[in-house]
Amino acid sequence: MLEQKIRERRQTLEEFAESAERFAREHGEAGTLGVRHLQRLVSGRGPKGRPLGPVRPATARLLEHMLGSSIDELLAPAPVTAEPVDEGTVELRQRLHASLQVDDAALTLLRDQLSSIRRLDRQLGAVIAHEEVCVKTNQVSALLDHSLPGRTREQLASLLSELHTLAGWQALDLGKTVQSWQHYEQAKRAARESGIEPFEIHTTAEQAFVLIDIGETRSAVDVLAATRRRAQAKSPKLLRAWLAAAHGEALAADDQRDESLRAFDAAFQSLPTDPYLEDGPYVALDNIHLARWRGHGLARTADPAAIATLTSALQDLHPTFTRAEVALRVDLATAYASAHDRDASQEEASKASFRAKSIGSIRQQRRIEGMLRAGST
Numbered sequence: 539m540l541e542q543k544i545r546e547r548r549q550t551l552e553e554f555a556e557s558a559e560r561f562a563r564e565h566g567e568a569g570t571l572g573v574r575h576l577q578r579l580v581s582g583r584g585p586k587g588r589p590l591g592p593v594r595p596a597t598a599r600l601l602e603h604m605l606g607s608s609i610d611e612l613l614a615p616a617p618v619t620a621e622p623v624d625e626g627t628v629e630l631r632q633r634l635h636a637s638l639q640v641d642d643a644a645l646t647l648l649r650d651q652l653s654s655i656r657r658l659d660r661q662l663g664a665v666i667a668h669e670e671v672c673v674k675t676n677q678v679s680a681l682l683d684h685s686l687p688g689r690t691r692e693q694l695a696s697l698l699s700e701l702h703t704l705a706g707w708q709a710l711d712l713g714k715t716v717q718s719w720q721h722y723e724q725a726k727r728a729a730r731e732s733g734i735e736p737f738e739i740h741t742t743a744e745q746a747f748v749l750i751d752i753g754e755t756r757s758a759v760d761v762l763a764a765t766r767r768r769a770q771a772k773s774p775k776l777l778r779a780w781l782a783a784a785h786g787e788a789l790a791a792d793d794q795r796d797e798s799l800r801a802f803d804a805a806f807q808s809l810p811t812d813p814y815l816e817d818g819p820y821v822a823l824d825n826i827h828l829a830r831w832r833g834h835g836l837a838r839t840a841d842p843a844a845i846a847t848l849t850s851a852l853q854d855l856h857p858t859f860t861r862a863e864v865a866l867r868v869d870l871a872t873a874y875a876s877a878h879d880r881d882a883s884q885e886e887a888s889k890a891s892f893r894a895k896s897i898g899s900i901r902q903q904r905r906i907e908g909m910l911r912a913g914s915t
Contacts, residue, residue, distance in 0.1 A: 540612040541580045543605050550632045551576050561604050569600030579613065633684040640681055645693050648678065652700060656820070661858045663897025664708035671708060675701045675724075682728070695732035699725045700820060703741045710748055711861065713900030719748050736773045739765050740819035743784055751901065755792035762788050774818040779808035783823065783831045790835035798839065802832045822862075826854045830866050837869040837876070844873035864893045864902045872909055 544554045551573055558571040575597070582590050590613075593601075598609040605612060651674065659667035678698045685691040706721035722745035729738035743765040749758035762785040769778050786801035805828055830851040836844035848870045855863055867890035874883035887906050894902040 539607065539614055540601070540605075543607070543612065544580075545628075548631070550628065550635065551580070552632075553635065558600060558604060562600055565603065567596070567600045567603060569594070569596035569598070571597060571600060582613065630684075633680065634686075637681050637685040637690075640685065640690050640694065645690070645697070648674075648697055652697065652704070656704065657858070659704065659708060660822070660862070661860050663861060663899060664711045665898025668705065668708040668712065671701060671705045675705060682731070692732050692734070695728045696734050696737050699728040699732060699737045699741060701725075702728060703744055703819070706741070706748075707744065710751060711899050711901045713904065715748055715752055719745065722748070736769070736777055736818045739769050739773060739781070740777060740821065743781055746784065746788060750788055750791045755788060758788040759785070759792050759794070775808055775810045776821060776823060777818050779805045779810070779828070780821040780823045782808055783828055786835050787831060787838075790838040793839065795839040795841065798835045799832075802828070802835060805831075822859075826851055826856075827862070830855065830862065830869075833873075834865070834869045837873040840873075840876040842877065845870065845877060848873060860893060860897055861899060861902075864890050864897070864899055867893070868902055868905050868909070871906070875909065875912075 544551065547554065547557075549557065555571055555573045555576050558569075558576075561567065562569055562571075578585075578590060579593070593609055593613070601612055602609055655667050655670055655674065658670075675698065678694060678701060682691065682694040682698055685694055702721045702725035706718045706725060709715075709718035709721055722741055725741040726738055726745075729741055743762055746758040746761040746765075749755070749761065762781065766778070766781045766785055769781055773781075782801050782805035786798045786805060789795075789798035789801055806825075809823065809825065809828060829847055833844050833848035833851055836847055848866055852863070852866050852870070855866065857863075867886045871883045871886035871890060874880075874886060887910065890902065891906050894906065
């Protein structure tokens, strides 16, 4: 009967236990009732399936006062005619209730957790942070699936888009191109759900790097050109600068040197004075990172200016950007190889390889191996 009474109140066990604690405080009852204790009372079994022992008098008084029935009646079997328990309905109600608890403070906490994961990712690599991101995407996805229309749902959707975008980049770095592509697809769906167009533009553009990695450079150029056109009207300046730089990298990969340099020039011109004050999707871009990207493009096209550009960026790069440092050293090794400086190229490749292995970057290890093979032929 106890379980039936709780169902009639349209509460989960957790909600009823919370109500009991409040009731006890408000009515001067000494009894307490935790969820685990309540589960035992409902099931009629104690720990490890043993028969339920006597109920503490204070707990019995609390339940009798709340529900208007004696403890013997509450622990008696429910009538056969009672409505059967619909476990699916109970679970759905629990999930809906959990999503209703998401407020601004909870959203801030979730975003702070994402920021902490990003910090771990850039310093220690996807080998450390990827599993945590996947766990967090599942949590936020469950909240979003059971969130009712409104501002909170939109905020959860934009957060989920950011999580899947980070997971997509990590999967690409781990050499898992199929998983990476799927994460970006999920990120785009979440971004559309949010109704905030810059999030969809950003994750669509970042997905183009999967195309670059599998050799579909022409398609990557087309995707990034389209996102740049789409972003002109409503997107923040920082995102427009990032899109121009990404386009420049794709153009360099497609061996379009002059167009690539023009795209990087546009990125420098679009970069706001203080990029970290802008709202919108997260991108790590300032003058140092932009110089690093430009150096990558120059190295791709065997431009002699690559060495000076990359060396300067390496000196200024913050030491916590470990993955960025690895990529930069691979680019330096490539640039030195193009300049026929074999010793310097091997030194940078060795440093890059060591750091790439420490953070589990399969993507950069493959770049190093490809460069070494090309140099030996």
